[in-house]
Amino acid sequence: MRTKVAIIGAGPSGLLLGQLLARAGIDNIVLERRTPDYVLSRIRAGVLEQGMVDLLDEAGVGARLHREGLVHEGFALSFGGAGHRIDLKRLSGGKVVTVYGQTEVTKDLMEARAAAGLTTIYEAESVTLIDWETSSPRVRWVKDGLAQELTCDFIAGCDGFHGVSRATVPSTAIRNFERVYPFGWLGILSETPPVDHELIYVNHPDGFALCSMRNPMLSRYYVQCRFDDKVDDWSDERFWDALKSRLHGEAAERLVTGPSIEKSIAPLRSFVAEPMRFGNLFLAGDAAHIVPPTGAKGLNLAASDVRYLSSALIEHYDTGSAAALDRYSEQALARVWKAERFSWWMTSILHRFPETGGFGQRIQQAELDYLVGSEAAMTALAENYVGLPY
Ligand code: RFL
Ligand code: PHB
Secondary structure, eight states: OBOSEEEEOOSHHHHHHHHHHHHTTOOEEEEOSSOHHHHHHOOOOOEEOHHHHHHHHHTTOOHHHHHHOEEESOEEEEETTEEEEEOHHHHTTSOOEEEOOHHHHHHHHHHHHHHTTOOEEOSOEEEEEESTTSSSOEEEEEETTEEEEEEOSEEEEOOOTTOHHHHHSOGGGOEEEEEEEEEEEEEEEESSOOSSSSOEEEOOTTOOEEEEEEETTEEEEEEEEOTTOOGGGOOHHHHHHHHHHHSOHHHHHHOOOOOEEEEEEEEEEEEEEEOSEETTEEEOGGGTEEOOGGGSOHHHHHHHHHHHHHHHHHHHHHHOOOHHHHHHHHHHHHHHHHHHHHHHHHHHHHSOOTTTHHHHHHHHHHHHHHHHHOHHHHHHHHHHHSOOOO
């Protein structure tokens, strides 16, 4: 088997890259370890920056997003018993974000890929990258017990944090930067009307909480939990009690509870691998970096990586120039680190950190008071939340 670009991973990074390349006439094959249903069952991101919406339009998969996505012009910060609105649109000079689940983005991309007749190999076991440092890399895998091999020009490692691509690179060629936070997020999905039409990020003495949504009858809520908590430790009742007690008065009164239809715990981590290119292997999305979800940046960073990488590959096939491919790692990392900074900062002002005690809490209060009282500080928050340009 032969293709131009072998893409490892059929998450949003891999599928979006495949779609953009195919539209430019560059053939590609996607290899995914799991089944399509498994990929679609992972409930993750919900907030898309305009840059990602534009890229999905460019990939020809924006129609349902524009019909069903919820445009959000602001969100609230809740602390000290009151809510404070951050007017994203006014503060950012007209920019907004769109609430549309990662599951829906992935589904739209999967359908477009199938409709275009492009090859995706699901349940590809033991994917192995070979000769990725040369100009004729190969990928091997096992499917239904049979060993298979693909020859290509480039490999795109879009296989997430636990994928094989980054793990293939010898440790001497890669530098990792990491911070693991001493807590997690417990998230639930429930078929109840969201507590508000905009998101609410909560700083409370008992810990962080977030009220988000997927549509007018589907709410997505999170509470900060211990990093070693198990889903079974959290009955629905315990979850709703924790959320309600962390919300400020009017929001707590409006909260409609109901059975959870999904419940999961996510650890919080900041991680960057440098560089993002090794010979003809390029990393994109969570394969190269992780942000804590507080700033809603993970999926959006995957999109900006894919924008840089797809343009560079298209330039290479159109003109023969490797200049943009040579710039990819540096260009992507410059944006990655700004989103890492923002996500770390949002995490640090909103969560209860067991180790920082009373001093840490007073500093958080001062920071939040300053933030909602300062046009300059709110503008910086809004500029980052709607997404830095790329
Ligand atoms: P993914 O989605 O992990 O997809 C990688 C794919 O690669 C496959 N794979 C392999 N395939 C073949 N061979 C192997 N050896 C393989 N190993 C792995 C996997 O099965 C999978 O299908 O990475 P990708 O595409 O880079 O996408 C990244 C995003 O998923 C991630 O950044 C976001 O979900 C992060 N995130 C958020 N991002 C936002 O921009 N806005 C948000 O509001 C937001 N909220 C969140 C989030 C992540 C969360 N969790 C659970 C970590 C909320 C949560 C709770
Ligand atoms: C979500 O809706 O899942 C979501 C929203 C905002 C975040 C993180 C997750 O910051």
